[in-house]
Amino acid sequence: PDDISMMKTLYKTYHLKCWCYKQMFKACKVKDLAFNITSASLVAFGATVGVFLNPIALSVTGLGIILQAFIKKKNYPKRIELCRFAYTNYQKELNALKGYLRGESFDRKILLFELNRLDDLITDISPYIQYKTRVKYYKKFVDSEIEKEIEDPYLIPLKPVHLYSEPFEESVCRETVV
Numbered sequence: 001p002d003d004i005s006m007m008k009t010l011y012k013t014y015h016l017k018c019w020c021y022k023q024m025f026k027a028c029k030v031k032d033l034a035f036n037i038t039s040a041s042l043v044a045f046g047a048t049v050g051v052f053l054n055p056i057a058l059s060v061t062g063l064g065i066i067l068q069a070f071i072k073k074k075n076y077p078k079r080i081e082l083c084r085f086a087y088t089n090y091q092k093e094l095n096a097l098k099g100y101l102r103g104e105s106f107d108r109k110i111l112l113f114e115l116n117r118l119d120d121l122i123t124d125i126s127p128y129i130q131y132k133t134r135v136k137y138y139k140k141f142v143d144s145e146i147e148k149e150i151e152d153p154y155l156i157p158l159k160p161v162h163l164y165s166e167p168f169e170e171s172v173c174r175e176t177v178v
Contacts, residue, residue, distance in 0.1 A: 003108065004101065006108075007097055007100055007101050008101070010097055010115065011094065011097045011098070011101070014090050014093050014094050014097065014115075015094060015141075016134070016137055017086070017090050017122075017129070018087050018090035018091050018094055019087075019137055019141075020129045020130075020133045020134060020137055021083050021086040021087035021090060021126070021129070022083075022087040023133050023136065023137075024079075024083045024127065024129070024130070024133060025080060025083035025084050025087055028076050028079045028080045028083060029076075029080055031074075031076060032071070032076035032077065032080065035067060035070070035071045035074075035076070036071065038064075038067060039064050039065075039067040039068045039071060040064070041064075042060055042061065042063050042064030042067065043061055043064035043065065043068075045060055045064075046059075046060035046061030046062075046063075046064060047061060079127055082125055082126045082127060083126065083127065085122075085125075085126065086122045086126040089118055089122065090118075090122075093114075093115060093118060096111075
């Protein structure tokens, strides 16, 4: 019984992290694509118009080059890879936790050590979870009916579970960056 409540709590926590990193992965992919297309369009438009209207072409091309510098500074490809790494590893841990809740045997010390190691690694190399991403999570998944579905400890609900039953506070959601 004590292990089952611990597993449920761990599942809730790691579902939040997995979902947030997956959303950040998708957002970074969209931003990277949009900025690259816009930058390439501006440079191409400036080069094409440059034949006829030289001052306008220089300003448009310059804007495209400035946008490319912004893209390099933000380093979206690295963010995409780090968010993918984080959410795939959290998804693996969620799958393991589901198995343990269904009755697979586990060693509590080893499990907690592995989860701690994974959290330390992802905290060190991945971008932190933004507050607005957590707000989206709570708006989507905070539902009292989900808790009712977990009456049987060996059944995993089809819908993800939430961390808090009361409305979230900013101090609870915000992650501190050291």
